[in-house]
Structures are given as C-alpha cells and as structure tokens.
Amino acid sequence: MGLALDDTVFEVLLGTERIGPRRPLSADDEALLVAFGDRYLRAVQSNATDDVFLTLGRDLWSWLDGDARQLATLVASAPSPFVFEIRGPKNPSDRAWPLLRAPFELLAPPDGGFLAENALSRFCVVRRLGDAVTPPAPDGFRLGLAFMASSPSRQHELDFEAEEAAILEAVDATRVDLIVEDTGNPAQLGRRLADLGGLPAVHLSCHGINRWRPDPDTPPAPALMMEDEVGDDLPTTAAHLVNAMTKPPRFLFISACLTATPANEESHLPPGAGRRTTTMSPAEQQAMVAHSMATSLISAGIPAVLGWDGSVGDRAATAFARELYSQLSTQADVAVAVGNARRALLNSAEPPIRADWHLARLWLGPDGGGPLVSGNRARSRVTAVHATKIFLDRKSRVPVAAPNMFVGRRPELQRALRALRSDGRAGVLLHGQGRLGKSSLAARIADRRPDLTPAVVFGDYSPTAILDAIAEAVKTNPGARDLIEHRRNEVRERPEALEPLLTDLLAGPCAQLDINQLPLLLIIDDLEQILEIEPQGLPKVVAASAPVLAAVLRAFDPAITDSRLLLTSRFQFTLDNLQDRLEQIPLRPLSTIAQQKLLNRQQEKVTPERRAERAALAARAVAVSRGNPGLQDLIGQRLVFNDHVDLPRAEAAVTEMESYLHQGELPAEAEVRAFLEGLALDTLLTEAGPEHEALLRDLTLFDIPIPVSVAALLADRTSGSTARLLALGLVDTFPDAYRPETTALIANALAAGRLTPLAADEIRSLAATVTRPLFVAWGARGRHHDRPQHLDLQLVRLALIAGDTEVVACCAADAVRVLNSGLAAVACEFGDAAIALLDHHGTAVPIDLLRAVANAARVCGHGKSVERLLGRAAQIIQSDDAGGIPLLDRARVAADQASFLLRGGQLERAEQLLHQAHQWFVTAGSEAEAATCQGMLAVIHYQHGEYDEALRIMREIELPVYERLGDSRRITGTLGRIADIYQARGDFHEALRTRQEIQLPVYERLGDTWNVAVAWGKIAEIHYNRGEYDEALRIRREIQLPVFERLGDARETAVAWGYIADIIHERGDYDEALRIRQEIELPAYERIGDLRSIAVAWGNIAEIHLQRGNYEEAARLQADRLATNERLGDLDGIASAKWSLAMIYLQQEDFETAIPLVAAAYRGALKLQRADGLAIAGSTWGELLLAVGELEEAKSVLRVSLSAAEKIGAAGLIERIQSTLEQAEGPE
Template sequence: MQASIEQLGSDIFCRSPQTRPPELRLDAAAAGSLLQDWSARYAKAVRAADPGELLAIGRAIFDWLDANGWASGWAGGTGGRLLEIRVTDPGSTIGRALLDAPWELLADRNDHLAGDAVQLFELVRRIGPAAEPTKPIHSDLQVIFMAAAPEGQKILDFEAEESAILDATRHLPLHLVVEESGTADQLGVRLKLDGPFEALHLSCHGDIHPERGPVLALEDAVGDLAPMSPGDLVQCLGDPARTPLVFLSACRTAEQDDGARGFEPFVRELIRAGVPNVIGWDGSVYDTDAMAFAECLYGELAGRARTPRAVAKARLALRQTARDDPRRGSHWHLARLYLGPAGGGALAGKGLPKRRLASETCADQFLDGERGQVPVARRAEFVGRRRQIQSVLRAFRDGSAGVLVHGMGSLGKSSLAARIASRLTGHRTVVIFLGAPHLRSYDALTILDRLLEAVPVQQQQRQAARDTWRETVLADPGALAEALEDLLEGPLDAEPVLLVVDDLESILETPTPSEPLTPVQPSDRIPLAAVLTAFARASTASRLLLTSRYRFTLPDSRGRDLAETLDPVPLRPMDGLERRKQLGAAARTAKTAELSPGQQSLVERALDAAGGNPGLQATLTRPILNGEDAVAEQALAAIEHFRRVGTPPAEIQALLDAGTAGDADNALLAFFRRMAFATYRKALSPDQARMLRAAGVFSEDLPIPRPALHAAGAADGVGDPPAALDRLLALGLADDWGLSGGIDQAAANPLARPLEPPPPPELAASIAAAALPALDQAWRAADGDLPQDRRSWELTRLTLAAPELDTGLLCRAAEPAARWLFGTEQDARRAQAEVLRPSLERLDAYGAEPSHGLLLIAVDCAERLGDREAEGRALGMMRSIQAEGWDDAGTNLYVARQQQRLGDLDSALRSFESAAQGFLDSGREREWAIARGQIADILQARGNLDEALRIRTEEEIPVYERLGDVRAKAVTMGQIADILHARGNLDEALRIRTEEQLPVYERLGDVRGLLVCRTNIALALLVRRARTGDGKDAAEANDLLCRALADARRLRLPEAGQIEQILSQVGMACGD
C-alpha cells in the first residue's frame, strides 16, 4: 500500500489512493511544532536508550495521522506498506521538520510497523520530484568498500563489517572490491579506474564540525586524520549519478545540525549533488548494529531488491534482533534512506549482462614495470598491509634516510613495495632487483647508470651528470656516495625518484649462529654503503626503500652501522580476514564458479596450512580454484607434512638436495627452494633454537607480550631470552606485532614453528607456568577483568597445562573464555569441551570453589547442549556457594527451573519466590517479572487459576508494556488465554489468541511462536465445535493445524510429531 506525505500549500497532505479514506490534510503550521517536538523527544529517547518512549513517540505520530482514520486505513490494507516523505525544499522550516521526524518509529496499538515481517514497512525520504528510477545495467552487483581508522581515533571494527558483507553475499552475485588505503585520493583513483560501481560503502567515524559542518574521518597517506566534507566526496565520485548508492556507515551522517549554522546532513548534500540513493545514520550507532544492518542490506541488494525494500528488510532484521536480545539491535531505527528524483530502484536486474571485472582484463603487474621484472600482486589481488604502507609513508614524510621492509619469504614484500610506489605518484620508481641470477651483484657503475636514467632528458642534466661522475665512479666505486648525493640534491630533488632495492637478502651472507645481524657480502658492501650514505646525507625529495628477508648490518669505516639509518617495517602473516580476502580476490581473477563441498574442505585446509603466508596460500589455492583437485591434494599433503615434522617430503627433499631444477612448473618445489628452510635451521644457535621452541608453546596467530616470551625462553634454558628473541625477529622466524597496551608483542611465525620439535610435555607445562604471570599482567584490564576473546582462551589453556594450578587465575580466565566461545563464536561444544569441563574438573581436584560467573555460563552451555548431567553438576556447585544480591537471585532462578523440570514443584516455587525477591531488591524489573511468571506457571498447573491470572495481568503485563517487550507480552497473553480456556471462556481466549497474540508473532516473523499459537487456536476451535457442532470451526481448525505442521516439518521441530498426533486423534488430515 503506497502512501505519501508532503506539504501542499498551507497543509500537510497525506495520500494513499488505494485505501479509505484516501487523503488527510493537516495544518502545516501546527504540524511543524509537533514534528519538531517529536524529533526532540526522539533524540532524548535515543540517548537514554528508552524503548518505551520510542514506542510512545511512534504511536503519537500514528495517532496524529489517524485523525480521520487515514493511518489505520493505510496500515490495515493488504500487502507491503510504502511511505514516502516528499520534500522539494529541504531548507524550509516544514521541509526540514518533515525530513527530521522519526517516521521509522511509526507504531499502531501492537508495535512499531518496522517490526512487522508480514507487511514490510518501506520508508523513504525523497528530495525533489520523483522521476524514472536509475535502471540497472548488470545482473550482478559491484560494491566498493573503504574503511578509515585514523591514528588516535577510536578503532572501529570495520574488518568485521567487511567480513559480514562477504559472508552475506558469498553465494550471491556481488563483487566486493576493497580499497585498503582509507584515503580520499586513493578512493578517487579506484572509483575512476575500476568503476562504475553500483554502491560505495564508507565505514568510518562521522561528526558535525561546528565550523565545517558534516565530515567523515578519513585518513591521509600516513594514517593521520583527514576530514572529508560532502564536497570532497563529490569530487571523488566524479559524476555522482554514476554511483547509484552511497552508504555512509558513519555516525551522524543523517543527523540535522542543531547548531547556529544549521548545516545540512551529509546524506542530503549528496542527494543535492545528484547521487540517486544515499543511506546514513541519524545519530551514533553501535558497530554491531551497523555491521548487522550492512550484512542484511547487501544480501537483499545482491538479490536484486529495490533499495527501499532492502533497507526495510535490514531494519526489520535489526528490530528482530533487539527483541531477542536487548543488548543488540537497539539502533534499528537510526538508519535513513534518502532518494533523489532517480532513486528507489534496484541496483541489479535479472537477465542483464554480467559485468566483466577489471581484474579479469588487466595485465600482469611488475615492481619494475619498465623492464618487466619482479611480478607482484595486481591491484585487485593485493589485500591488507594498510598499517605497514602507512608506516613507510610516514617515515618518508618525516625525512627518513630510508625504510627496510623485512620478513619471512613469500610474505609479499615486493608487492608491498609496488603498492607504496603507486602511492608516490610524484616519484619515478627505479628498481634494483637483486634476486635475478644475472643481476645478483650490482656494481657501483650500474647503480649510477640506473639513477642517471631517471634524470629527465629535457633538463639537459643527465649528460652533464654522466660526464661529471661516470669516469670517477668507474675508477673509484667508493665515489658513488658523493655522486648519488649530488644527483639527489640536484636533478632528483626537483624530479624525485623512489629507489627500490628488492631482495636484499640475495647480497647478504648466509646467516650463521654467531652473527646477531646478517652481514652484507664483501663484494657488495661498497655500493650498498654508498646508497645508504647518500640518502642519509642528502636533503632531497627522493626516497629509498629496501626489502629483505633478514635484518642486516653494514658498518662504515668509522664503525657506525649504516643499516641503523633505516626505519624497519616488519611484515607478518595475514590475519583470518586478510586470508579470506586474498582467496576472494584470487577466485574473482580465476573466474571460479561455486566450489563443491570437497573443494571447500580443500580450501579450509589450504588456509590453515599456509599459516597466513600470502605466497604459499596462493600456491595452495590456485589449483583448487582452477579445478585441479588432485594437484591441490598433493601440494597440501606436502605442506602438511612439513608443518608436522619440519622437513619436506622425501621426494621433494631429494630434488632440493640435488640442486636440480626438477619440474619447472612445480610451484611447490619452487616454494621450498625459495624459502630455504634448511638455511634458517643452520642459522640458529642452541639458545635461539630453544627460544623458537619455547615460543611455539603459545597458539598460532596470537601476539604474545615480550615479557611472557622472555619468561618462556628462560624456562626452556635460554641464557639471554631478549637477545635470542631479537635474533628470531631479525631472521623473520618470529613476527613483530608492534605495541599493544604499551608492551611489545611478538609470536613465532607459523612456518618457522616446525623447524624445532615441540618440547616434551613436562617441559611444555613448565614453560606455560613461567609465562602466566606476564600474560595475566599484560592482558587484564584496570578493573582486573580479562577480555572476552582469544586471549582469555589462551590464558585458560596455559593455566590448565601448568604443573601447579593457579585456581584464582583459572576462574578469572575461564569465565570470559567460555563466554567468548559460547556467545561470540556461537560454539557451545567448544566452550564446554575446551574450557568449562576441564576447568571445573581441575578446580574440583584442587578443592577450589568455582566463581559464580563461571558456573552460570556452565549451566547456560549445558542447557543449550541438552547435557542434563553437566547442568546438574554445575547447579549443585552453584547452590553450595554463598552468593548475594543479583548473583544469589540468578542462582535461585536456575535452580528453580531444574526443580520444575524434575517435577519438584514445591521446591521450585520456593526457589522462584526467592529469586523474584532478589531481583526486586536488586532493581532488575524484567527478571523479577520473569520469575513471577514462572511462579504463575506452577500455580496454573496446580489449578490456582485466579492467582495465576492476577500475576499475569497485574504484574507481568505492565512490566513488559513499560519495557516495550512485545514478544514477552504476547507470550504472557497466550498464557492468559490458556487460563481462560481452562475456565471455559473459549470466546475470549480465542479473541486474545487471534487478535493480540497471532498478529505479533506474524510481525516478528516468529515461526515457532506462530505454529504453537495456531495449534492452540485450532484446539480451542475443536472444543467449541464439540459444543456447537459448527462445521466452520472444524474446517478452520484443520487448516490451522496443517499450516502449523508444515512449518514444524520445515524447521524439523519436535512439535511436528505432537501436531500429527492431534490430527490423528480428531480424524483430520492434510492435503499432502
């Protein structure tokens, strides 16, 4: 049912031609004050997180629109509900009031319309006259996603938002292109080179500056804050109409400025610029809500839904989440969809041609493009490394003599260098690639010639510089430093270069245990020293970047280490999201169709075996994406063998030992040869080897505070753990994770771990025990709590492994670890098997008392798994612990439920009463109502219907109404209907079920609640039919039971058998 609200002369004109009455006119002057008042109330309710007030505002707006029954007529029609707020002049008082009013809250006597899953509420704000919607040109959707997290700003979980979009659209025709930079410049380049895109998604902070108006918190090239105005974004977009949807997933982007300047919201400015569809947030939104909204939105858009419908579905999903868990989805009402004249259509269309992606057409890319040397990841394939790129650019900005990017082989150092080169658009890239066999020894003259080539011919300085320096350097290679300094401060200052020295390890000596840092080969020391000296001395705009597997040392004639003039930027393995992003980019390039279950399994093995190494992951996944499963299986078996025992399989090792090329196309053989793991092993002293072994006791991909690593090394007999760890970091066998909480973090590289066998169990336990104090100190918050994430899980694992149990630490770590697995990871089985069961058993063995919180999560977990034995044990321990207040009330509630389930109703009643009183004393109104309701359950079962009815109507219902908990109210109304049914008042019981309970479940999309309600209605109809003989009641009951049975079978619910039994007992059957 389509409806619109707009200003018409001195009236607010409400129109819905298909309903009765079709129109409503309201005085515009009076309307302005009302709308502004509702907007002000809305802002306060949002800040106060008051769902009751939000519902009251929604009903007040609905009642205002229902002066002649117009709103009821429109809302009561059939089909979806589409409401369009139309404004031609958003700067006028009435226009602004119409756009600012919280129409999303519209509510009838039951609930917010936005929560109705049956009649979807599509709400749009259109600025300007409606025109033909922008027509889609492809059958698939291409979205460009960019997140920004400037240094010093609160970190947003944009990786999770990106991951959620990927998950939601994994099997849908959507291509997610990620621009990693966070900068306006690179976004503009990406939009120009890889566009057009159907949607731009920006995830960042948003604000309203008192002088500049609405801004987005983007980054500059080095990661500092670079505010973006609406005009800046319009410049990036080029022609705004080319991007049909812009989603500003940033706070306050749809919020009206209430300051003296009265700036228009960011979203409205983009509509004014000509973007057809714009989504923003009218206030500050939780990361989790923004993520869930985006996940549903893009799933719908990829399914070719119109933008208003996609937004409505996303809003509904958040609303349903909020009903199930008040801690999530509470900002369901904050998203705003604005349309320009051409907005409101679908972004992709069935039957249209599939786009040809840029990644399918671009040629291979090379770090040295002029010579076609050093293949690197193409722009569409390069993922992550954002902070490392920013670290390099920041060092360049601050005048660093040079930067050394270092890390284990195949981590993507050359590709990173290429990305940095692409950012320095004012610099010409000059590459000295030391990895090619015929170029492995670069002499001073060759280096000079390469830099002379970069001097522009038109400056007429190239020949002059050649004449001045070439003969001098040929006669004395040591003069190269002076020659380079002259070039850098002269022609290469005005026309700067980025000099990239790639694969530096090719001119380093073979690492040995006696050298903390790897020296340069004697034949290459003079030219490399000249390069480092020249860049250190010169005042120039040119920059120097080196890549190496190892940290190195290069003393000059005065004993100073020239390598120390470089800023080190370590690379580490990709995290889980980056691994998936690389896989997705590779799949797009390979044009891979949907993988089979067997191939999915191979992919998971490949991601695990590669350990975040981009080169190895590409080697392992490429045959899978190309459909060469047998080749992939063979490669995986070889890497998994290496990960288990630390050496390649015998047949590969034989080829490596022989030094023969073997199969030139064997990528796996090339990987092992390139990685040279045997060289790493020989480079370690016994102390360093033990340090690597001790670091391997900790879990992979988890940064460990250095003090904990030092303690672990000391426990393994390492004489100087800090020096040994520094050596592992210098070789790339340990990864530098930077600072966290002011403490340096590191971890053993996943591919380095197999080089040392794990310690014996007794030693591993001693290593774990030694690390625990440092881990606890580094990871606990100021209030003593540990985080609900993988760190608590690791601390629990190590505490359980220690020879002597620290019971206090185990209780503090196990509870957040279990809650992380149970809640965040949604894995109750792991929570029980890895944390709860072993923790409770060890505590019991030590005669230690578990914490109340640990037992609560143990009960929740056992209840979800249906493990009555574990639940009973945890409840028994809980009852034996002396608790107070809220903890004691929670214990009594859990105990009462078990007693009720076991049939001990007297004990259950006493426990529920005790719990209710405890909740009341603690000010927990909702929990008090729940406990009182369960008392009513027992009273009802015992036939005390009067008292049960009183509790339902006088105690429970008022609480749920105040809290706006429509589902709890609907459940309680059903229980009231049960009492009325038992008393024989069938008509009133039926009225409650059909008019007050059933519509709520329909709006909520609660299938299980719906089928139970339909079954109860059918049973009441059958009882009435037995009394009256009315055949209509029998037919309606049959239909309701069959609909309920179909839903129960589809969802595989146990109620299916009960409904089948009812049908059999009354002699009814379903059509199929």
C-alpha cells in the first residue's frame, strides 16, 4: 500500500485498490516536490528542531492528501504494521525522481505528530524500483551477516568498533552468524562471501561521497571510500562493488552518508568528527538526475539496499544498527525492521541520536523485501566471539577488553590477519608495553579466523601444558584427540617428543580435510613470563623453556601446514633466529582519536550529571594515560567516573599521576600504584643499560616520530640500540609521516616521563647533530611542498636551537602557520625568533615568512608589528630590480597590505593596492585569490554604504569563481558577508537562515573553530537586535569568548567583550560596561590600530557619559568618532555618530544644533537602507517635522520609519510611531 507511479501519473493504493482518482504528476508538482527536498536538505544541514521537520511533514501530507483526502483515507484504513511503499518504474524519469525521493519518513497529519512515532501503527517507508514479484524463500538458516568497516588512512576515522559491538550486543549469538572482514577492501569481501557460499545480509560501515569522478571528463557518480591493499583510499562505485560480490546478499546496509543521495545533489556539506561522509567534489550542473549509491545497487540486482540520505552521526548509526539486527534476527520483514529501528532513534532521549532518526532510506528491487531468514539452524558452529570466550575462560584474572571497549587497533589487526594468511610466516608476535591490549587484540584476531581452531596457552608454557591446551581445543576432532592421547605420555617423559607430535598433528588430523579437522591457531599469551633480559641485545627465552618454544616454532612451518601461531609478549625475543618466522607487530599507544573513542565509551556508562561534573578531570585522565588503554580504563573508568569514588580522591589520583610522569614518586592510590609497579618502567630503564637509556633520553628531544635512519645517528653517539629499546617496549614505532612505507620511532611517553630531562647544552648538541639529517630525510628544500606542515614545525624547533639558517628559511613560514591554528601569540613569538636568527646570520628573510608572522601578529593584536613586517616585505619587492620575486608573492604582499590598511582606515591606498594585487593574481593564474581581492573591494563599497555594488561584486564575481572551484570555505565566507548586508538592512530572517543553515554547518564540518565562533557572534547580534539579551549573552560568554581566548585572537576577543558590554549597558550596569570599554576593548583596538573599532568604542563610552549627564564629555567623544568615520569614509559610522550627537543636543534642548544632525542621520540611513537606522532616526525626525508643521513630510518619514520598525520587529518603537502617525493624520 502507498503510492504507485509511472513517469507522469501516480495513484494512492490500499492493497491493490486505488483510493481516489489517478493524479497527474505535473510540472508544478515536480517543482513543489523539489522544493520539499530542498527544505529537507536545509533542515538536515542546520540541525533543525522538530518543529521544522514536522511542518515539512505536514506540508507533504497536505499535498499528497489532495482535495480527495486520499492519504487520510489510506492512513485510517491501513493495517499494522503500516508499510508505506512508493513504487516507481525500474528506470524513473526526471519528473518521477523527486516524488520517489521526497522525505515521506516525515509524514504528519495537520493536527498530529509524525506517523513514525506511533508504536501501534508501526509506520514504515520503503521505496521500490520496478513491479514487485514474489521474493525467493529464505534458506531456513538463522541470520547470516557479514560486517566490514572501511576507514582509509587519509579519511576521518569512524567509530566502526562501536557499530560492530552494538550488533554483537543486540543479537543473541544463538540467532546470528556474524562474520567480520577487516580488510576494508571490496575484493576481499567478495572472496570471503564466495568462500562462505553467500550470506543474506552484508553491513558496510564507511565514508560515502555522492559526486566522485576518476577524472574531470567522467560524469560524477556515488562512491564508497573503501580501502586498497595498503589501507589507502579506494573509491568504489556500485558497479565495482557488485562486480566484487559474485555471491551478493539479499540485503545490503551501507552505513555511510549520502548513499541514498543522488549524484546531482549539489548542496550536501562535508562532515566533521563523529559524522560520516567525505568532502564533496566540485559542484557542477548536471542535466540528468543521477542514481544514488543505493538506487544504483538496486539497478545492479541487489534486492534490498539501506542507505543514509545525509551525514549521520556515529552514535545514531550504531543505535540504528543495534535495533535493526535485533529485529532481522527474529525473522522480521525488512521494511518493518527498518521502521522499528527508525522509531528507536526517534524515541531516544539523547539529542545527538534522535536528530538523525529520519535519514535512513530503504530501497527495494522487484524481488526485495520480506524476512531474510525463516529458521534457526546455525550456518557455523563457531560464534563471532568464540576466541574471546576462550580467553575469558582461560585468563579470568586478566580479562580481555569487552567488544564495546575495544578501540584503535585496526592497523595492527589488519597486518596480523595478512600475516596469518600468508605462506611466508609461521605466525605473529604482538609485542609492546604492558596493558596496551595485546591479549585483547589476540582474541579479536582469533575471532576473525573462524577457519582456525584456537588453543590458548597462558601461565604454564611447559610441553604438557601446551599439549593440554591443544587437546582441549581439538576435542571434537577424533583423529587429533586420539593422536594426542596416544602420545601424551611420551611427551611427558621426553619433552623433545613434542615437536614430532605437533608436526604429525598439524599435517594429519588438523590439516583442513573437513569441518572437524580445522587447522590450529595456537595462542601463547604473555610470553614475557619466560623471557629474561640480557645485558645487551634482545631478551632471550629462559633455558628451561627455550627447547619447547623452539619446537613449537619449527613445527608450525608454513610450508607444510595451514596452522598458525599467535604470540603476545611485552618484549621481543631471540631464539636461534627462529623468531624471524614470526611477523613482529609492535603495539603503539592509542591515537588521539582512539583515546577519545574510549573516553566516549566510558562516558556512556555514567549519568549526564557525572559526565559534566568530571569532564575536565576526565580530559586530564586521558592525558596522563599517554595512550595506554589499560591505564585510561583504570584512571578514567574506575576512578574518575566511578560513582563510589569522590571527586577529591579522583583528583588526587590524577594529580599524583601527573607528578609521576615528571619523575615523581609512585601515586598513593593503591590501584594506580599497583598498575605502575606492574609496568615496571624504572626497572626496565635500569635493565636496558646506561647507553640505551642515554639513547632514550636523546629521543625525548623530538615531539613526533623520526625516521629510524636519523635515530641511528643518535644511537651511534651513545652506543645504544633502537632495536633493544623497541624490544623492551621503551620506544614506539609508526609509519613515517613523510615516507609512510618507512618506519619512524619516538620515545614511549610513559617511559619518557621517568627520565631526567635533557639539559640545555645537551639539547644544543643534539640539535646540531640531527637537524640537517632530519631535513634531508624529510625531503629537504626540493620536496618542501610535499612535506606535512607539522614536520616543518619540528624541523624549525631544532633549527632554531642549532642555528641552521637554511632549514629555518625553508620551513619557518609553514611552521608559524601550524602554530597559528592554535595560540596566535605563540606563533608570533616563534616567527619573530626565526626572523631574528636569519637577520643575525645575514640570511635573507623569505617573504612568505614575513607574511606568516604578520598574520599571527594581526591575530594577537600587534598592529605595529604587522605594519613593520608587511612594510619589510614590500621593501624587498621594491628593491627587486632583477624581477626575481615571483608574481604571486608580489600579489600576496599587496593584498595583505591592503587588508591591513582597510582596518586602519586608509581606504584609498588600500583600494589601489587591491586593484594592483588583483591584476597580478589574474596574470599569475590564481583565480581564487583574484576573486578574494574583488571581495575585499566589495568590503570597501560596503563601508561606504554602497550595499548594492558590494552585493553585485559578491554575487556576480566572487561566488561564481568559488563555486566553479568547489571552494566550500570561500563560498561560505562570501555568503556570510552577503548576510551582513541583509542584517544591516534589517532582514534578520534571511541573515539568520544563512548563519544557521549554511555558515555554521560548513565551518563545523570543516573543523574551522574560528569561523564557527564568528558565525555564532553574528547570530548573537540578531538576538540582541531582537531584544533577546539572555541568549545573546550566553552565546558571547559560552561559545565565542572561549574560542577567541584559546586562539589568542586579540581583536575578536575585544569585539566579543564589546558586545557583552552592550548587553550590560542595556541592563543598566553602566560601571561594568564602562570598565569593559576602557580596560579591555579600547586598549586592544589601539594596539591593533583598528580605527573603525576605536571609533565605535568611543561612541559606546559616550553613551555611558550621556546616561550620567556628562554632556560635554559625551559630545567630545562623539565628535571624535564622527571625525574618524568621516576620514574613513564610513557612511554608516557617520550617520550613527550624527544621530548620537543629535541625541545629546536634544537632551540639552539645543534644537538648532540637533535638528540638522537628526536629518543627516535619517538621510544616511535612507541611503544605506539601514532598517534599524530608519526606524530609530526616522521616528524622531518625523516627530520633529510634525512639531515644526511639516505635516506631509512628517507623515512620509514616519511611514518609512514604521515599515523599517516592523521589519526588525521593534514592538515598542512600532507602537510609538503608530501613535505619532495617528496624531499626524487626525486632522485630515
């Protein structure tokens, strides 16, 4: 039941019976449906409240209901569950697509809530392409589900572990066979499904993009961002995915954003952390409506596809999956299961989860729908967590992490699985510091290999213990069981008999002949218990255990068996080179993202009140954990968030841990003390030996991992060994940031905290040794543009100490830019030091460095420094007689100078420079920068009150360039400046829409905290203009100020304080408002040299003097303000200053002086079309005209003033003007 449509006509059906007439799908209908889609998109982007979506749902109901009340009749008669199906042709026309894609999930009757809310009717929406046919019967087994997450290395990392854990939690292991494929690669997924004979359901968790193209000439298509063989991006279209799956599923859930969004949709925005999708391709007009990923897969033959029509949050996706698979495992119809999962989100008490309830879109092909399963027979006797259970049984004293607490080990997991599949390794050694999660990872690896029978050895590593563990694992394998029983005594009497027994066992009963003879995965956990640390080299296996382990390593020969080994140890070891048969996989500390994931898991277990109360302490707990998940679990979960641990005790534990990491004593908190004693960091440092500890101290010089080749130079200095430090878990390895195929290393953060810090002379000596080799290893000057900027920062920090001018000259500009994204004052100081070093050595200072430091100085309010630095850059250009300086450098300096002069009020010179810079940018082929110059010229027009010309430049020159280039940030900035004009003219609705629906979503998803704060400030200004002072004050204090203060942005901080003073002034606290103006705001503007802002501050201070009756001082300040604005050519400022002066004279009853000023203020507002100025100045000017008998002109002015007051919603002013108008019109 629902809608059936062809290309031009649709009908409403109840079963097979039509309700009401067939209705043509007209061009007007198409336009209205497109508008519905646009409204939905804007609402999603702006995180709109329920009332926005409810209004849209009611409008959609009204259209569909029509004059014949077709929808109301259908709803009244529909059974439960109410499956509302929109069925279209297999190949819909352009006109049909808007109806198919309309957000029917939001349907709501005129006087009611969302249909989806009703748990009794169970309303659910499904879209079908093609006429329905009877689907094939399910196979009689229980639900079979393949889960694969793809998280390429260059994409924002998804919380896929939570999604997998939610599925495991939701679905009883007796009702589902879950297979997890960890490669993230579609080809490997296809092979896995083929090996299994296919499964009814596949779940893909990944990023999505709706406009991917392999080259500029290929039309855009939806794609999933999956992984290639090494974990990099592999854009995968529907065709690629279907080709990979020779055994396709009946139901495919692509938990990626925009998978239900068509490829011609231009307006979807890039996401931020915790949301799924990726940056959109450049927007280009497409004549034809393209398929979404979901509909493309339907057309390719997948019976049912579920996707997201927008950027879904990780938590919402996880909650949805939990409910969906719980339903599907109990033989629910696919459409009903999706509807129930949607309703679970809608009914969630947590806003981040509830917000995305409507985004899921279910598409069916002709044979899609119905239940996926009809029985409860197992497809496999091995559960998805079979090895984890064995670990828990065997190792209850140190349990492995629960699935929902396991995070951040994807690279190691993938590498281990590749090694276990290869023919070149006997197995894997997972090694690293204690409590990094080696056992937990080993359990997950074993879970991922259901084709191997896991046997766990822990604590007792004797031949008989190993044999006992294997015997337990193979007890359902009669041949293996008999062989072990037959030869067990021989091994007990002669331990050397273990090797031939294992060889025979692995080549015989455990040789994969059938399901009861699977190969072994022998897991030997905590191997460090039988290792001893030698004075030099790698640790060795103790003499009593060495023959046993050697026998095991020889028996598991990949050339003759598919059985494999999986060892965990705090240390690497050496054993007659047999260790080389193992893939050595070090576990490093958790990444920042993984630490946040773990913190999120911990926070989910406590109340919102506890979460808020201890948020700051929890952040400190994460910091002191240094990426060790066991320590983060202990301090975070068991102390900071524990309901039974009071705040002083938790704070003390964290403080003591911070002290410990600065060579302090062990913490007094018993659990933390025991944990650290178990890590035995001090003991390990001693056992490493003095030369190796010295090497580790040298490595603390670096903030980021450095290439092994550079570390080797330090090893030569101390005669230490990085291999030994790695074997003992005292250094951590990473892919090198410049050459990821090579290894980089860094001192372990916990171990480093126990070392005596390097002295100043040691730092100088080390910097002199490594700066140049590190510069070469990271590409030197020739590959500067390929080097990540954070590497430049490390290089310059060293080069400043070493006095290496070449490195500073090459890298300092980008290093300053990295720092300027944080605290501007630090960036400014750092840049000044770089310039001073180059000057000291007589080395030319690069123009790019001068510009970067000038920008940092501008942000932190050092106006004189900006002027000096840009002046120096200009001098370099002027003295370049040979013309060796690139044109782009010339243009950028000119544009920077113009920007500085604009703020200082030197508009004429700024305009000249902008025209010059624009021409140079055009010649150099930099379209975006040329357009930005035009935008700055538009700002000058804006300041002159020439709003129409400013709008023309922004709309007709700037925006088309940025849209063609797909530059989201510049597009959004331009739209924000257009909104400034709307706001100035009193069109608060359109200005607010731009801020909330365009600016905020883009900047938030780009991670641009500065522009987010600026946009919030504009929103606060609208609230202020509406008299909503509480909300305006909240935004200024809670959202804006913290960001600007953290970034060290002196001007924006002062501006925010100025707006706060405005509100305080309105509330009558003149003393506090005056203090803010004089002690915070005005000094900041004076340091920067921002004349316009200085003039505004003078005017605000004058208002306070006026309130206190200090007319002379108020008039002096307003006169200074007027003179400054006249020099700046700021028509808005001039009109405002004249109005303020008029108010002073009116209060003194000096009408002769006041009247011309009021008239001038009104004319200025009229020219600018400033609604607020027209309303306020116009009301007074009309009253004065009325008083002097100019009746007709008074009425004309008052009508304009009333219209403006109504536009800005000034209720009190409206009433006053209406009363005056009635008085003026009374005699007529």
